[in-house]
Structures are given as structure tokens and as C-alpha cells.
Amino acid sequence: MTTLSGNADPSAGPLAAPAAVSFVEAFGFWLKLGFISFGGPAGQIAIMHQELVERRRWISERRFLHALNYCMVLPGPEAQQLATYIGWLMHRTAGGIVAGTLFVLPSLLILIALSWIYIAFGDLPLVAGLLYGIKPAVTAVVLFAAYRVGSRTLRNPALWAIAAAAFLAIFVFGVPFPLIVLGAAVIGAVGGRLVPAWFAVDARHDSDKNYGRALIDDDTPVPDHARFSWRRMAIVLGIGIGLWALAIGSLFALFGARSVFVTMAWFFTKAALLTFGGAYAVLPYVVQGAVEQHHWLSATQMIDGLALGETTPGPLIIVVAFVGFIGGWTQAALGPDSLAVAGMVAAGVVTFFTFLPSFVFIFLGGPLVETTHRQPRLTAPLTGITAAIVGVILNLAMFFAWHVLLPAGPGGHFEWPLAIIGMTALVALFRFRVGIIPTIAACGAAGLIIRLLAV
Secondary structure, eight states: OOOOOOSOOGGGOTTSOOOOOOHHHHHHHHHHHHHHOOSHHHHHHHHHIIIIIIISOSBOHHHHHHHHHHHHHSSSOHHHHHHHHHHHHHHHHHHHHHHHHHHHHHHHHHHHHHHHHHHHHTTSHHHHHHHHHHHHHHHHHHHHHHHHHHHHHOOSHHHHHHHHHHHHHHHTSOOOHHHHHHHHHHHHHHHHHHSGGGGOOOOOOSOOOOOOOOSBOTTOOOOGGGSOOHHHHHHHHHHHHHHHHHHHHHHHHHHOTTSHHHHHHHHHHHHHTTOTTOHHHHHHHHIIIIIIISOSSOHHHHHHHHHHHHTSSSOGGGHHHHHHHHHHHHTTTTOTTOHHHHHHHHHHHHHHHHHHHHHHHHHHHHHHHHHSOOOHHHHHHHHHHHHHHHHHHHHHHHHHHHHHHOTTOTTSOOOHHHHHHHHHHHHHHHTSOOOHHHHHHHHHHHHHHHHHHHO
């Protein structure tokens, strides 16, 4: 197999390109990345930039950002897709599969273990106390996410109007999330033609330094496997659809059309195609379906799951594995004697159908990206969608706040201790720029103390 090099030869000068990187060496890096990729997409992309562009010089700054531009346009977790893209560019399809899978696998295994602890021991005073304080922290984190996305996206009155309209549509009128995405995409497409400057995607990185020659440099020819051809595109699309059909067909044959596993497979396939703007963007759709429509878990459990997802490495959208685990367990999908096994199977099913499209998108469009430049008419709809996502995420924060502060409904008691914890978390995130994980940990500790003192 073709190899690419990872570390520059000191004797060749500081600007010399690295010597070759073997598939095994790359495998080790992608495995390591899966365990250290904390901090959400921004943090994960920063880690990859530091490791792959600055330190190892496996890919140049410009090629890295060119790939990132494409991943930002796609539905799905852009950091995981970027890892898949670079792995594919370096070591063909096998490299892309390894990079993308190892980006997700550690967080999946960790979250399955945490989900089992949560549902089996969640009523213990220690666990219950920690979760009591974590809930308002999660609400604060979601509000902070809306701020972060909005500060990058809402650059003019038109985008502010799209965000406000999206919030009113879902909060007041209960418009389904897919219709909001479709409407925002149409507005972005039309706006991109009329006022293209308002709907331009900006994926620039702060760094513009020269780190020396990279293995995949600006002028490195496109490798043979990354050259575009209609035949290759048809093969990739056929394999992707075939894998999806084989997987959902197997679930249908094994468990029946009305089984929880088949329903989850179809639901999370749709969710995977709607994750423009990151995990926080699709969570309202997951809440609508998993909590309100299918009743796989409660709103409180959804908040707890998001907290667990925030504290594990990997893409935040892996929180869907928690949804699958709890749904498989509570629905006794494999019978009352196999609750844990049902949860693990459901978590695996949900993860497969959530991430399969991401791999297909990279292998399908990667060759086109390597041979063409970004087209504004293709990215303008994304800008419209991302603006709408700000309003949708704000609605999610309102949904969480409602269930945290008024757990018994409009006429019930107001949780003042949780309101204070939530406000403190907001100050920590906005004013002092405390990290998400330390904020959640501190709030969990505060909740535990409050519950112990109340006993």
C-alpha cells in the first residue's frame, strides 16, 4: 500500500517535506485522535490542524481548509468528515474508513458504558445528585452554542430575520424541523443569487503561517484514487445505498417491520441528512421524534444524555447512541430478560445509520472537491440553513429550561437552586470562557451538595 510520511527529516532542512507515512502509523494517529477529540467541532478541528498541519505536516494549510470548506457544506459532523477526508486522501478508501470510524468508536463505547450506568444506577443518591446539577449546565451550554453559531453566522439583518423566523416557526407554531431547513435553504439559494455577499460561507482559519513543505502540499498532484469519474461516483453511490438497504433489510427480516430497531434506523437516516450546522442543529429534530413522537426516552433523560455526550470525546452527535440505548432498554426491544443487550444493539444501529451518510458524502464528493473550487451558489443555501439553525438551537434551550426549571409543568414549583446553578454556568461560559467540561463538572458537584444538604 502507498505510504505517506509523518515526520520531517531534520537533516533535510526545516522546510523539507516529511518522509513517508505508513497506513499503520496513520492508524495509530486516528486511534489517538478518537480518545482526545474533546471540545466540540471547533476544538476537534483545532486539534487536527495542530497535529496534521503544524506538527506532522501531513497536509498543507490550504488543502486542509479546502477540505474543511466541503465538510462544512455537508450535513453531518464536519470534524469527523474532515478526518475521513484526510484519511481517504492519504490512504484511499481504507484510510478514510479507518479515520472516520476511529473518530467515533471510542466515544460510542464510552457512551454505551455511561448509558448503562445511568439507567441501572441513576436512582442512587450520588448519581441523582450529580445529574441534578448537570441539567441546568446543559441548558446553559445550549444557549452558549446558539451564541457561538450566531456570532459566526448572523452577519446582516437578513440572516437575523431568518433566525428569528425559524425560532417563531418551531417554538410558536411547531413547524417540523425538515420544513424549516427546506425553507431556509430556498431563502439562501434565492438570496445567494440576489445578494451573494450576504450568503457567502466563511471557513477561514486564523492561522496563515508557513509551516514548511507538507506531504500533501498545495502543489501536490491529485492522487489517482482522488480523480473524479462518473463511473466511480456511480459505484460509490451504489455501494452506499446498497449498504443502507442491506442493513435496514436485515433488521426488517430479523425483528419485523414494526420493531424499534427498524423505526430507529429509518428515523436516524432522516436525521443524518438534516444535520446542517452541527449536532445542536439536529437535536430539536431528535427531541421531536425520540421524545415527543416515539417516546423512546423522556425530556429529562434527553437532557441527561446531552450532558453525558458533552463529557465524552468524539462528535457531539454521538449523543444519539444514548437515545438508542435508552430506547432499546425502555422498549424491551429484545424482551424483558435482555434489556442491556437491546440497549447496546439499538445504540449500534442508531450510530451506523447516523454516520453512514457521512462516509458516502466524503467518498462521493471528495474527487470533485479535489478538482474544482468552491461555488458560491452551492454554499449560499448552507448559510441560510445555518442562520435558521440559530433560532432552532434557541428553541432547544427554551425546551430544556422549561423541563429543568418547571419539572412538574406550568402550575408546579420553580427550581430556584437550578436557576442559580444555570445562571452561574452562563456567567462561567460567557464571561470567563470556562470550558464546557469543567463547567458541567462544577455544576454537577454543586447539584450533589444541594441534594445531600436537602436530605
